[in-house]
Amino acid sequence: MTNEEIKEYISAHAPNATFEETGEWLNIIIEAAEWKALATAIKGNPLQMDFVFCLTCVDWKTHLTMVYHLTSTKQRHNIVIKANLTIDQPQIETVAGIWRTAEFHEREVFEMFGVHFSNHPDLRKLILEEDFKGFPLRKDFEDPINMIKL
Amino acid sequence: MYNQTEIIKDTTELGPEGELVVNMGPQHPATHGVLHLVVTLNGETIKKIEPHLGYIHRSIEKMCESLTYRQFIYVTSRMDYLSSHINNTACALLVEKGMQIEVPERAQYVRTILNELTRIASHELWIGAMAMDLGAFTPFFYAFREREMITEIMEDTCGARLTMNYIVPGGLMYDIHPTFQNKVKAFIKQFKEKVVEYEDLVTNNVIFQSRTKGVGILSAEDAISFGCTGPVARASGVNCDIRKIAPYDVYAKVEFDEVIETAGDSFARYMVRIKEMNQSIRIIEQLIDTIPEGDFVGKTKNVLKLPKGEFYQRVETARGEFGVYIVSEGGTTPHRIKFRSPGFSNLSALSHMAEGSKIGDLMATMGTLDLVIPDIDR
Numbered sequence: 001m002t003n004e005e006i007k008e009y010i011s012a013h014a015p016n017a018t019f020e021e022t023g024e025w026l027n028i029i030i031e032a033a034e035w036k037a038l039a040t041a042i043k044g045n046p047l048q049m050d051f052v053f054c055l056t057c058v059d060w061k062t063h064l065t066m067v068y069h070l071t072s073t074k075q076r077h078n079i080v081i082k083a084n085l086t087i088d089q090p091q092i093e094t095v096a097g098i099w100r101t102a103e104f105h106e107r108e109v110f111e112m113f114g115v116h117f118s119n120h121p122d123l124r125k126l127i128l129e130e131d132f133k134g135f136p137l138r139k140d141f142e143d144p145i146n147m148i149k150l
Numbered sequence: 151m152y153n154q155t156e157i158i159k160d161t162t163e164l165g166p167e168g169e170l171v172v173n174m175g176p177q178h179p180a181t182h183g184v185l186h187l188v189v190t191l192n193g194e195t196i197k198k199i200e201p202h203l204g205y206i207h208r209s210i211e212k213m214c215e216s217l218t219y220r221q222f223i224y225v226t227s228r229m230d231y232l233s234s235h236i237n238n239t240a241c242a243l244l245v246e247k248g249m250q251i252e253v254p255e256r257a258q259y260v261r262t263i264l265n266e267l268t269r270i271a272s273h274e275l276w277i278g279a280m281a282m283d284l285g286a287f288t289p290f291f292y293a294f295r296e297r298e299m300i301t302e303i304m305e306d307t308c309g310a311r312l313t314m315n316y317i318v319p320g321g322l323m324y325d326i327h328p329t330f331q332n333k334v335k336a337f338i339k340q341f342k343e344k345v346v347e348y349e350d351l352v353t354n355n356v357i358f359q360s361r362t363k364g365v366g367i368l369s370a371e372d373a374i375s376f377g378c379t380g381p382v383a384r385a386s387g388v389n390c391d392i393r394k395i396a397p398y399d400v401y402a403k404v405e406f407d408e409v410i411e412t413a414g415d416s417f418a419r420y421m422v423r424i425k426e427m428n429q430s431i432r433i434i435e436q437l438i439d440t441i442p443e444g445d446f447v448g449k450t451k452n453v454l455k456l457p458k459g460e461f462y463q464r465v466e467t468a469r470g471e472f473g474v475y476i477v478s479e480g481g482t483t484p485h486r487i488k489f490r491s492p493g494f495s496n497l498s499a500l501s502h503m504a505e506g507s508k509i510g511d512l513m514a515t516m517g518t519l520d521l522v523i524p525d526i527d528r
Contacts, residue, residue: 023460050374054462054473056488069462069475073374073388076395080460101377104498127204127527137212137486 001077006047013041025069025078032066032083036093042079043098048072049079052095055105057113059138064090064113085115094120112137165190169197172509176205182279183523187500187516194508199501207527214487219245219319219454222487226474227313229489230525232272233467235264238317243398244463244474245319248456254445257321258399259437263334264307264316265399266430270341271300272468272520273423280420280517281352284361289352296344299337306330319454321447334438338431345427353424362416366503366515369414376502377495380470381426382519385411385418392466404436419518455482469493469520493525 001009003026010017014034020027030038042049054069068081083092094117096103106117107126114135117123125132134141165171170191176184184205190198210229214222223241227234239261246253278293301311306327308316316323327333352358368378373386383390391408393401409425411418456478464473470492477486496519504515 024462027460052377053379053464053471054475054488054490056475056486058477058486067475069473073390099377100372100375100502101495101498104494105377126202127207129204136209141212 001047001075006077006079009047010038010042014038023080025080027080027082029082029084032085032092035081035083036095038081039095039098042070047077048074050074050099052099052101052105055102055109057109057115057137059087059113061087061139063087064115066092066109066115068095090115091118092116093118094123096120111135114138168192174512176202179283182521185521185523185526189509189512191509194510196504196507196509196512199504199512201497201500203527205527206524208524210528211487211489214484216483218482219456219484222484223318224315226489227315228524229491229528230467230469230472230493230522231313232275232522233268233469233472234312234314235261235268235317236465236467237472238315239265239399240463240465240472240474242317242319243465244461244476245454245456247463248459248461248476248478249319249450249454251320251450252448253321254448255400255442256444257446257448259441260322260326260446261317262399262401262404263434263437263441264304266433267300267303267334267337268314269468270427270430271297271304273427274300276423276468276520277348277352277420280520281358283513283517284358286352286355286358289348292344292347292351296337296341299333299340303330303333303337306333318447320450321445323447325446326441331438331441334434338435338438341427341431345424348424353421359417361511362420362514362518363413365416365507365511366518367413367415368499368503372499372502373414376499378470378499379492379495380466380468380520381409381419381422382470382496382499384409385422385518386414387412390471392464392471396464398463398465400437401433404433406430406433416514416518423520453482455480456484467492469522469525470496489528491525491528493519493521493523494528497521497526 007019010028014030017028017030049070049072051071051073053071056067058065064085066083071078094106106120109115110123111125111128172189174187174189176186186202188200210225223238226237226241230237274293274297278290281289304314305311308314368386370386370388373383373388379390387410394408406429409422411422458478458480461476464471472492473490475488476484479485504512
């Protein structure tokens with residue numbers, strides 16, 4: 001599908017979505033509340049976005065942005081979906097039930113950025129220790145003992 | 151909530167439903183690194199596997215935020231240390247894409263050859279280690295004999311036998327060694343003679359076949375849903391070779407087949423890797439005699455500054471799709487960097503694949519995932 005067709009389809013399911021096409025792939029900025037419904041819609045026909053090849057988060061100091069890189073293994077089109085979250089209470093619906101790879105990736109984002117994924121089946125730390133304090137990949141994180149500043 | 155000390159203490163006592171919790175790792179000969187699996191068993195049948203990661207977590211992503219675009223490439227060799235050239239290529243390609251640096255053809259050819267040699271070396275090590283996990287010791291020495299030739303080529307080229315750093319934004323760090331082409335040809339000759347021995351020793355081995363066939367089955371739908379890539383997904387019949395989907399360097403110019411198997415079991419994953427080595431040889435043969443003369447590195451500025459924006463580069467490592475995602479603010483260091491490691495997603499499918507099988511089969515299932523722990527933990 002061309003970018004125009006994708007945009008049309010997504011606008012129908014997420015009316016507040018805005019688009020940006022300066023990069024390599026079509027970027028879609030949505031509201032966090034719309035994400036679950038949109039995810040269900042784009043997984044099925046006609047977009048068939050069945051493969052999340054990158055799921056991560058970016059700290060902009062004022063807010064966090066969730067970034068989902070999606071592709072279709074059947075039609076080979078790529079899109080990037082972004083959702084801005086507040087820095088005080090970052091919360092977004094999980095998509096672990098739609099793409100199972102999201103379960104591990106969301107756990108990683110949860111411990112590294114402190115984003116809370118509601119309805120996640122098993123939301124706890126994956127890489128860090130249980131009693132680790134703070135969110136290491138946030139910009140304001142400082143570890144007085146182990147961190148080397150360059 | 152999981153409590154580490156509690157689980158380790160209680161392994162000899164049965165749980166409320168008669169289940170037994172066994173800790174596999176973090177020091178276990180078959181995990182080839184510090185991977186900790188908490189296996190819940192019902193008798194000998196696996197009910198659930200919970201991986202506990204982070205024993206070798208170095209927070210490479212955070213570290214890279216304070217490194218320049220020339221420096222961060224060297225850290226990536228320490229993630230998937232068996233595919234270091236390919237990881238470096240991904241980073242170099244991303245910087246070249248972002249800054250529109252032109253790479254000389256000579257560098258592209260050498261990069262592709264080195265990437266394929268790396269892939270063969272990685273698969274060789276995997277065959278040896280995997281057969282050893284299943285109790286066959288001889289293949290390990292056979293595999294390391296050929297791998298040694300590649301390691302020597304790498305040593306001549308860039309001075310390192312592991313964690314090679316040779317690829318820089320714009321091309322290569324140095325020109326190739328004068329004996330490079332001859333040594334690669336000698337390797338191809340030996341490999342073609344000796345790969346038959348693997349077939350006799352491992353592929354046609356009845357014990358090996360009965361331990362891997364029908365074990366750890368992963369369907370195509372599950373492979374896609376779990377984000378599996380590389381030989382793991384291709385053994386389940388998923389077309390996911392980045393070299394075909396989004397060719398980089400000179401992959402678009404060479405002829406090779408994407409190896410696909412449909413059984414989805416451990417034996418299929420083994421076959422994919424064996425066949426991939428032959429395809430890699432095919433790629434090298436097409437390129438080795440036609441390396442163009444000329445510069446080995448393009449013109450670049452001393453200080454690299456990626457323009458403001460977001461960049462993503464995908465490459466095919468020996469384990470699957472490796473991705474680099476960089477958010478740049480226009481400075482000399484990235485604002486945010488994310489490495490999409492193939493092992494992380496492949497590991498997430500382990501519990502699903504091993505569920506319901508015997509604990510003895512876990513070695514075969516986990517072995518054929520080809521996990522490299524520093525790649526998973528990052």
